[in-house]
Amino acid sequence: MKRMYRAFDFTISSSLVFPELCPAHKSVDADLFIEFDDLKPLWDEKTAKNYHFVANSHSVMFQIPSTGIFQITDGRKIIISPFSGADNGAIRLFVLGSCLGVALLQRKIFPLHGSSVVINGKAYAFIGESGAGKSTLASEFIKLGYSMLGDDVTALTFSEESVPVVTPAYPQQKLWKDTLQAFGEETSRFNPLFDRQTKFSVPARDCFENHTMELAGIFALTKVDHGPIRLSQPSKIDQFKLIIKHTYRNFFIPDMGLNQWHFEMVSRIVKKLAIYSIERPSQGDFSAPFIASQVLEKVEQLQRLKVIQMERGTL
Structure with missing residues (x-):
């Protein structure tokens, strides 16, 4: 059937x-x-x-x-x-x-390895390697009342007007046991991911945004050995490297004959979008609430800047 x-x-x-x-x-x-x-x-x-x-x-x-x-x-x-x-x-x-x-x-739809959420009518993606904290940070935003577009893969295209847009994935998150416990959730309520008792499938239908949204920014989560949580904007060449690195299943791309397309898409993404790096210590608490507050502050700055640019006709 x-x-x-x-x-x-x-x-x-x-x-x-x-x-x-x-x-x-x-x-x-x-x-x-x-x-x-x-x-x-x-x-x-x-x-x-x-x-x-x-x-x-x-x-x-x-x-x-x-x-x-x-x-x-x-x-x-x-x-x-x-x-x-x-x-x-x-x-x-x-x-x-x-x-x-x-x-x-x-289908030449660009897959970023990351979660995406909707903040004030725009999509923002959190990319990074497995275990970097993408889903945990997205969960913090859901806890704050924001909606999600996807977990683990963010599907990005450009409109005819060259506006970057995210297509909704499906209403599920994959969260570690420690994350669920930190949010006060009983793991017994959720199904483990096949034989992994430390990561669980968490339905997210109530907070799922099922409409295509403009992508306004990307935050790359990176673990470092020590030091404080740090949000910064890398150089353009480092932004380029981040998007290359966090293209979902990028090891298939050369044999698929997509190297040139990949290069051109990464170039457009870096040119069009605000891209930031969030360094956080690999040991100790993840501090998702603090990182979320830093992201919200940066989002407010970006949105104020866009309003000013529109008023001046420079956007």
């Missing part, structure tokens, strides 16, 4: 049930299909035994031990070939993460 969902502005027809996704009207035509098939013969034909993935301009195929083989083609089809005994939660995790991330790349 096929089920219809919405995510990243895709209407998805799926043979696999996804409780994380918003349902779509069955009368709407699908533009992305998720199906099961046996990929092992093709995998053995296309790869050497020590390969983790194989990619070209039309297709990406990768293997996850104990889970399965996945193939994404032309941003339109995801094929799942599960291994015997594979955990269903693990399969969904990789489909909603790497597979949809590749589908975005194939």
Whole structure:
């Protein structure tokens, strides 16, 4: 039985049930299909035994031990070939993460590795490596009454007027046990991410923004060995490096033939957006409330500056 969902502005027809996704009207035509098939013969034909993935301009195929083989083609089809005994939660995790991330790349939608929230009618993204605190900081903003556009992947495009916009992902967060406990939540209320008892799937339907929003700024979270929390604006070359580094699943890009597109998109992002770095110590408390207050102060400055530029006609 096929089920219809919405995510990243895709209407998805799926043979696999996804409780994380918003349902779509069955009368709407699908533009992305998720199906099961046996990929092992093709995998053995296309790869050497020590390969983790194989990619070209039309297709990406990768293997996850104990889970399965996945193939994404032309941003339109995801094929799942599960291994015997594979955990269903693990399969969904990789489909909603790497597979949809590749589908975005194939459609030339820029995937930032980060969470995004809506502040005063504009989207702001928090990017960084796994464990940097992206989802925790987004949760702090949700706690303060703001809405979210996505967790882990922020889908970015440019409008015909060259305005950077974020397309909503789906209403779920992935939060560490320590984060949930810090927010006073009982972990027993949530499902762990397959065999990981330290990270949980947290529904976020009540605070999910399902409309495309203009992206007004990016904050890159970085762990440092010691020192105080520090918010700064890096040089343009360092901003460029940050966006390159935090492009979701960027290791697929060369084999997909997207190096030139990637370079051009990163250049546009750096030119159009305010990009900041937030350094925070790797040890001790994360201090999400303090970082959120610093971000809000910076957002207010950006919005005041934009009003002044509009009044002067220099925007």
